Amino acid sequence: MPMVPRLLIADDWSDYALLDSGNRRKLERAGPYRIIRPEPQALWPPGLSENDWRADAVFEAGEGEERGTWQHGPALPDSWVLHYGDLAFVARCTPFRHLGFFPEHAVHWRRIAAALSARRAETDQPPAVLNLFGYSGLASLIAARAGARVTHVDASKKAIGYAVENQRQAGLEDRPIRWLVDDAVRFAEREVRRGRHYEGIILDPPKYGRGPKGEVWRFHEDLPRLLAACRQLLGTDPLFVILTAYAVQLSFLALHHALSHHLDGLDGAVESGEMVLPEESIGRLLPTAIFAAWHKKAEPDEA
Ligand SMILES: C[S@@+](CC[C@H](N)C(=O)[O-])C[C@H]1O[C@@H](n2cnc3c(N)ncnc32)[C@H](O)[C@@H]1O
Structure with missing residues (x-):
């Protein structure tokens, strides 16, 4: 039987969005906050202009490393509440670049x-x-x-x-x-x-x-x-x-x-x-x- 690969698209979020990607980075929205993280697969130019790549937090990775540092202003709290449908949970900027959820x-x-x-x-x-x-x-x-x-x-x-x-x-x-x-x-x-x-x-x-x-x-x-x-x-x-x-x-x-x-x-x-x-x-x-x-x-x- 021929096998057909499936693309499963996570398109039912309201509190999260991938706003843009490119130049090996991604711009995301998690609740009210805009976040920039490295994205090794984004081997294309961004769709939005440089001006649109404003963010509340940016993760800078060490060369080839999982760990790195977050640059952000005082407006970003240590953690904040998001929803998937009506399921509430906590998002945060972790030392391993994750936001506490995938x-x-x-x-x-x-x-x-x-x-x-x-x-x-x-x-x-x-x-x-x-x-x-x-x-x-x-x-x-x-x-x-x-x-x-x-x-x-x-x-x-x-x-x-x-x-x-x-x-x-x-x-x-x-x-x-x-x-x-x-x-x-x-x-x-x-x-x-x-x-x-x-x-x-x-x-x-x-x-x-x-x-x-x-x-x-x-x-x-x-x-x-x-x-x-x-x-x-x-x-x-x-x-x-x-x-x-x-x-x-x-x-x-x-x-x-x-x-x-x-x-x-x-x-x-x-x-x-x-x-x-x-x-x-x-x-x-x-x-x-x-x-x-x-x-x-x-x-x-x-x-
Ligand atoms: C973050 S998740 C899932 C992988 C992730 N989606 C990624 O980007 O690779 C990996 C989890 O596995 C846990 N983990 C690592 N080694 C483990 C082990 N030997 N047994 C149980 N959990 C482990 C980590 O603590 C972590 O919470």
């Missing part, structure tokens, strides 16, 4: 929420979702709000702190979410030994990372082992497995084949491609990440 991930949230709500309507048992490398927790909150019991794992105490703050900001403190500081691979393999099962798994691994006890994560080397564990963690009637990757030397096809191999035999389909942000200026689509996602086959009346 707007392009929204392309997966609606589908996850719909699948979980539909399952919740069929049964009293809340579906279980595992969010590995979960960062500031927006996917976990979307899943919990849709009725899931969520296990969120991240190696960084700071990231878990952001996630707990987001839970409070979203008013979802009463939802069943376990926030765990742990190594993703070790945790997943321990869950396999405990015989635990999940109906949905989300994985957003970095290219390179470290667990809280110094465990090393290398995308290419460790992904097959993690996917093997995830396969064993899926219950008898799973809903989704979503895998995203940034800044790795891989095609979406590599994710596609890896996920398809590990999930072979399940009643569903893998789709894969790129997650992109639409530019407001002249409408180009900025590539952000590659993904492969397995979803349970839709029932005939949902298709």
Whole structure:
């Protein structure tokens, strides 16, 4: 069967916009603030004039480095509240250039929420979702709000702190979410030994990372082992497995084949491609990440 790559366009934000891109930078709006960050993929001239590239905060990266410094005036607070739909969360300028959220991930949230709500309507048992490398927790909150019991794992105490703050900001403190500081691979393999099962798994691994006890994560080397564990963690009637990757030397096809191999035999389909942000200026689509996602086959009346 020929495989058609999908472009998933994150076009349902009102509090966030990619205003323009070019000259290896991007100009964004996050709530009332305009932000300029490096963007290695923007190998084209900006659509807007230099005058329009005014910003409240500019991230200057060290040569070839993730870390860098923010230049901003006193008007920019340490953190501020944004909304995705009616989900409130906290944005901030972090030392690793991120804003505390990845707007392009929204392309997966609606589908996850719909699948979980539909399952919740069929049964009293809340579906279980595992969010590995979960960062500031927006996917976990979307899943919990849709009725899931969520296990969120991240190696960084700071990231878990952001996630707990987001839970409070979203008013979802009463939802069943376990926030765990742990190594993703070790945790997943321990869950396999405990015989635990999940109906949905989300994985957003970095290219390179470290667990809280110094465990090393290398995308290419460790992904097959993690996917093997995830396969064993899926219950008898799973809903989704979503895998995203940034800044790795891989095609979406590599994710596609890896996920398809590990999930072979399940009643569903893998789709894969790129997650992109639409530019407001002249409408180009900025590539952000590659993904492969397995979803349970839709029932005939949902298709
Ligand atoms: C920011 S996110 C997702 C990747 C991101 N979208 C990017 O640009 O690469 C990566 C998260 O994985 C976490 N992380 C890194 N290594 C980990 C590990 N071994 N186990 C669990 N979490 C880890 C980090 O703390 C971080 O919150």
